[in-house]
Amino acid sequence: MGKALPRSPLAPAGFPELPEVRGLELGVAEAGTRYRGRLDAMLAVLPEGSAVAGVLTRSATASSDVLGCREVLARGGTGRAAILVSAGNANAFTGKAGDGSVAAIRTGVAGAAGVPEARVLTSATGVIGEPLPHDRILAVLDRLAAGGASWEDAANAIRTTDTFPKGAGGRVGGAALAGIAKGSGMIAPDMATMLAYVFTDAAIRADRLQAMLARQAARTFNRITVDSDTSTSDTLLLAATGMAGPVDEAAFEEALHGVLLDLAHQIVRDGEGATKFVTVRVTGAETEGDAERVARAIADSPLVKTAIAGEDPNWGRVVMAVGKSGARADRDRLAIRFGDVLVASDGWVHPGYREEDAAAHMKGREVTIHVNLGLGRAEATVWTCDLTHGYIDINADYRS
Amino acid sequence: MGKALPRSPLAPAGFPELPEVRGLELGVAEAGTRYRGRLDAMLAVLPEGSAVAGVLTRSATASSDVLGCREVLARGGTGRAAILVSAGNANAFTGKAGDGSVAAIRTGVAGAAGVPEARVLTSATGVIGEPLPHDRILAVLDRLAAGGASWEDAANAIRTTDTFPKGAGGRVGGAALAGIAKGSGMIAPDMATMLAYVFTDAAIRADRLQAMLARQAARTFNRITVDSDTSTSDTLLLAATGMAGPVDEAAFEEALHGVLLDLAHQIVRDGEGATKFVTVRVTGAETEGDAERVARAIADSPLVKTAIAGEDPNWGRVVMAVGKSGARADRDRLAIRFGDVLVASDGWVHPGYREEDAAAHMKGREVTIHVNLGLGRAEATVWTCDLTHGYIDINADYRS
Numbered sequence: 001m002g003k004a005l006p007r008s009p010l011a012p013a014g015f016p017e018l019p020e021v022r023g024l025e026l027g028v029a030e031a032g033t034r035y036r037g038r039l040d041a042m043l044a045v046l047p048e049g050s051a052v053a054g055v056l057t058r059s060a061t062a063s064s065d066v067l068g069c070r071e072v073l074a075r076g077g078t079g080r081a082a083i084l085v086s087a088g089n090a091n092a093f094t095g096k097a098g099d100g101s102v103a104a105i106r107t108g109v110a111g112a113a114g115v116p117e118a119r120v121l122t123s124a125t126g127v128i129g130e131p132l133p134h135d136r137i138l139a140v141l142d143r144l145a146a147g148g149a150s151w152e153d154a155a156n157a158i159r160t161t162d163t164f165p166k167g168a169g170g171r172v173g174g175a176a177l178a179g180i181a182k183g184s185g186m187i188a189p190d191m192a193t194m195l196a197y198v199f200t201d202a203a204i205r206a207d208r209l210q211a212m213l214a215r216q217a218a219r220t221f222n223r224i225t226v227d228s229d230t231s232t233s234d235t236l237l238l239a240a241t242g243m244a245g246p247v248d249e250a251a252f253e254e255a256l257h258g259v260l261l262d263l264a265h266q267i268v269r270d271g272e273g274a275t276k277f278v279t280v281r282v283t284g285a286e287t288e289g290d291a292e293r294v295a296r297a298i299a300d301s302p303l304v305k306t307a308i309a310g311e312d313p314n315w316g317r318v319v320m321a322v323g324k325s326g327a328r329a330d331r332d333r334l335a336i337r338f339g340d341v342l343v344a345s346d347g348w349v350h351p352g353y354r355e356e357d358a359a360a361h362m363k364g365r366e367v368t369i370h371v372n373l374g375l376g377r378a379e380a381t382v383w384t385c386d387l388t389h390g391y392i393d394i395n396a397d398y399r400s
Numbered sequence: 401m402g403k404a405l406p407r408s409p410l411a412p413a414g415f416p417e418l419p420e421v422r423g424l425e426l427g428v429a430e431a432g433t434r435y436r437g438r439l440d441a442m443l444a445v446l447p448e449g450s451a452v453a454g455v456l457t458r459s460a461t462a463s464s465d466v467l468g469c470r471e472v473l474a475r476g477g478t479g480r481a482a483i484l485v486s487a488g489n490a491n492a493f494t495g496k497a498g499d500g501s502v503a504a505i506r507t508g509v510a511g512a513a514g515v516p517e518a519r520v521l522t523s524a525t526g527v528i529g530e531p532l533p534h535d536r537i538l539a540v541l542d543r544l545a546a547g548g549a550s551w552e553d554a555a556n557a558i559r560t561t562d563t564f565p566k567g568a569g570g571r572v573g574g575a576a577l578a579g580i581a582k583g584s585g586m587i588a589p590d591m592a593t594m595l596a597y598v599f600t601d602a603a604i605r606a607d608r609l610q611a612m613l614a615r616q617a618a619r620t621f622n623r624i625t626v627d628s629d630t631s632t633s634d635t636l637l638l639a640a641t642g643m644a645g646p647v648d649e650a651a652f653e654e655a656l657h658g659v660l661l662d663l664a665h666q667i668v669r670d671g672e673g674a675t676k677f678v679t680v681r682v683t684g685a686e687t688e689g690d691a692e693r694v695a696r697a698i699a700d701s702p703l704v705k706t707a708i709a710g711e712d713p714n715w716g717r718v719v720m721a722v723g724k725s726g727a728r729a730d731r732d733r734l735a736i737r738f739g740d741v742l743v744a745s746d747g748w749v750h751p752g753y754r755e756e757d758a759a760a761h762m763k764g765r766e767v768t769i770h771v772n773l774g775l776g777r778a779e780a781t782v783w784t785c786d787l788t789h790g791y792i793d794i795n796a797d798y799r800s
Contacts, residue, residue, distance in 0.1 A: 061723030061731045093719045093731065095748035128716030129749050227702040232723050302627040302702070303795060310796035316528030319493045323461030323632050331461045331493065348495035349529050389792050395703060396710035396788070
């Protein structure tokens with residue numbers, strides 16, 4: 001299972017204070033599917049009138065749990081619902097046995113929590129290709145259904161090798177909004193998995209909840225990258241109990257954006273081996289798609305990420321990444337900044353550029369790369385971390 | 401300029417014997433644009449009747465030299481021609497000054513080698529964003545034009561931090577075919593650049609030469625990856641002097657494929673920090689495009705590449721990469737082999753699989769991953785290397 005990893009140097013000071021979401025019951029337990037002596041299962045039970053929205057991995061080899069979530073979400077509607085998450089075994093690439101585990105858990109949760117089977121969502125994260133011993137989860141269902149868990153317990157129960165629990169929340173009018181996430185630690189032979197669960201007691205119709213979540217996931221979770229690899233199990237769910245009544249939906253969506261972005265940034269801050277939190281901002285693009293393509297090419301480039309690890313203001317590698325992105329770009333209109341330092345403009349190094357200024361910015365924990373393509377008004381931002389020996393240690397040298 | 405790197409453990413025993421290409425004159429010199437005390441410039445002069453074909457980087461921030469090559473190739477036709485390559489400075493992202501350097505070199509080469517300016521092709525590789533001191537190249541043009549260099553000298557003269565010179569060749573009927581290449585070493589703040597020059601004395605029409613080169617580049621150089629980053633300067637040129645007369649063109653194309661593949665493999669074998677040569681073969685796809693997409697997703701995945709570095713037969717990460725590729729795949733039809741060991745089939749680990757068998761294969765210098773998608777008859781192969789601490793050392797810790 002690998003050695004315990006030290007807490008990320010980019011971790012926040014502590015777990016945040018999160019508001020109570022009316023009608024939501026959180027339960028946690030030690031199921032022991034893989035880990036021993038720690039919380040590894042979480043159950044969220046949602047009351048009558050609840051709506052659930054979700055964004056799931058686009059992987060063609062998605063896990064049985066993801067396939068199950070897709071079915072539940074496709075049905076839509078409101079009513080009692082439950083979300084069960086277990087950590088330690090991903091139940092991915094386990095063939096028909098994986099589908100069977102999901103079915104068994106859904107039946108069990110439906111009975112224990114008084115929820116229709118067709119409204120039970122499940123997630124699993126951890127080792128891949130091993131059968132999920134789901135009897136161990138069934139054995140702790142009563143404890144999970146008893147509720148009473150804190151947000152921090154719930155965030156801890158869904159961790160795999162995350163080095164800190166992740167939570168974020170806020171208020172919109174009289175309604176509360178709070179969520180937890182896990183990622184992107186890893187245990188060989190596992191793959192990183194991003195899971196996030198956000199709850200509100202605002203009353204919002206299921207179809208509008210889904211539309212908001214899709215829009216805001218695209219601008220938050222879908223704009224982070226640690227190593228460009230996509231998990232078979234990525235799951236983001238948003239549930240609304242409705243018990244605080246209607247809210248201003250524009251204000252709600254803005255608050256939702258803030259919570260999703262906060263959780264997404266925490267995942268980057270726990271990226272494997274990360275020592276720098278990197279913001280890649282691209283402006284002056286012809287379209288937002290082009291801006292995102294360039295930002296992602298920079299944020300995914302191993303050469304850019306190793307240069308950041310080495311605290312090297314290597315703008316040549318940024319030019320390279322712009323060029324390979326597939327977006328429209330013009331060498332002679334590019335401007336590149338590290339932090340506030342203008343490095344390159346008009347197709348060449350800026351006349352006033354002094355490498356020591358950019359090098360000073362690169363020494364900080366927070367690095368910003370800003371590329372202005374000089375072609376239009378569209379922009380996009382992608383967040384990532386550096387690529388260090390720690391990444392190789394975690395993924396090559398540690399064995400389960 | 402970084403410390404000299406040790407010779408790659410994947411390097412061939414020595415430089416191969418290459419045939420003489422009639423009519424081709426190779427010259428080398430020490431221009432000293434960046435390096436001291438080593439060959440760093442190469443000139444190939446081609447006689448009357450020569451045709452030249454090329455495949456160049458698709459980067460939107462391509463170097464001035466690449467833009468110049470595009471112009472020359474677009475004109476087509478046959479006649480005397482020259483190719484000048486210098487190592488140490490990429491002349492990339494140097495604005496209008498870069499275009500000026502190319503123009504000055506073309507004028508100089510035209511005079512020294514008796515070649516029309518419109519048929520002088522140039523390449524440069526090395527540090528980016530610094531003006532190319534092209535006067536130093538002009539100063540050694542007479543020596544370059546004097547010819548008489550060996551293939552090995554020419555291969556050495558185009559190296560940057562390559563740990564060995566790269567050459568490959570063969571015969572087709574009465575004609576010779578031989579080429580040299582460089583890549584993918586790196587000096588911070590440089591980016592890896594792939595350059596390759598292949599020559600023949602066969603007589604082949606320029607348009608057919610170009611068509612063959614495009615087809616075979618797609619199956620060789622465009623199917624290797626070290627770190628998924630694309631240089632601003634990648635250049636592959638093929639020149640035919642015609643002095644050996646016509647050949648069977650199907651046989652020629654097959655020989656060309658062999659030479660290009662050999663050079664491409666040598667570049668992977670000199671990949672930064674590489675300790676394993678990895679063949680990723682995908683069969684059973686609906687289309688060749690899908691097969692290539694899956695093979696590339698596996699070969700570019702940092703998680704797969706670190707697992708290979710750790711000699712870990714981590715088939716879960718292969719499943720992940722298949723899933724993220726965007727190609728059509730069906731979890732329950734996948735079969736995965738490491739070497740000859742069947743690891744997974746029918747959506748789960750193979751019943752007879754013993755991890756020690758796959759682990760034994762992973763300990764070798766040559767690793768093969770074979771994925772059968774079980775959907776159709778199309779296939780593709782991509783070659784790569786592992787991702788090791790050596791890659792981080794070269795790209796993060798070394799500074800120029």
